[in-house]
Each structure stands twice: as structure tokens, then as C-alpha cells.
Amino acid sequence: MALIITDECINCDVCEPECPNNAISQGDEIYIIDPDKCTECVGHFDTPQCREVCPVDCIPADPSHVESQDQLMAKFLKLTGK
Template sequence: MSLMITDECISCDACREECPNEAIFEDEPTYMIDSDRCCECVDQYSEPACIVVCPVECIAYDPDNIETEGELKYKHAHMDY
């Protein structure tokens, strides 16, 4: 599944700068994650980069966008940068 940013976001910009897929963008009043671009850093890092850098731990797995590891790997392999 892709990730989502909860209401606890403080808009610090740490996650957006760290995302290798440019899936995070500024929205009002906080940031959002584009589920079409988020592949949870599969095949890039051992864990999602945005979760690692988030100072308030407001990034969680999105239960409305469940994807298997295989689907995430496919999405990453076919990413249009």
C-alpha cells in the first residue's frame, strides 16, 4: 500500500525533500502523498525514506491503497521521472 500523511503534519518539508519518486507535494494545510507515485521506496531503501526523516511520525500506511510488494516493485520499475 502507499503511504499517507496524517493531520499531525507540521509542514516541515523534510519528507518532500527525501522522497526519491517526487510523490510528496505541498497541499493546504499539510503535505500529501500521490499514491500513484509512492512505492514505499521498494528497491530503493530498506524502509520508506519519508518515514525515517519525519520528526513528528505523521506518515502511515494508507489502508485505502493496499498494494503487494510485487505491485510496488512494478510501479517503481515503470516510474516516469
């Protein structure tokens, strides 16, 4: 499932450069994650890198975008052309 950034985000800017899929960008008020690009780092890392660096733990799974590990891997392969 894709991840989402909650309104607890403090705009610290540490998550954006960690995303290997460039799924994170600055929104109107807080950072946002593009669910079409978020693979929870499947294919790149064992754990979502944005969650690893977030100092306020504001990046839960997005219940609106439920995906299996296989679906996330398929998205990774499509995004990277591998």
C-alpha cells in the same frame, strides 16, 4: 501499500526532498503523498525515507491503497523505466 500523511503533519518540509519518486508535495494545509507515485521506497531503499526523517511520526500506511511488495516493485519499475 502507499503511504499517507496525517493531519498531525507540522509542515517541517523534511519529507519532500527525501522522496525518490517525487510523490510528496505541499497540499492546501499539509503535505500530501501521491499514491500513484509512492512505492514506499521499494526499489530505492529498504525503508520509506519519509518515515525515517519525519519528526512527528505522521506517515502511516494508507488503507485506501493496499499494495503488495510485488505491486510496489512493479510501480517502481514503471516509474523509473528500469
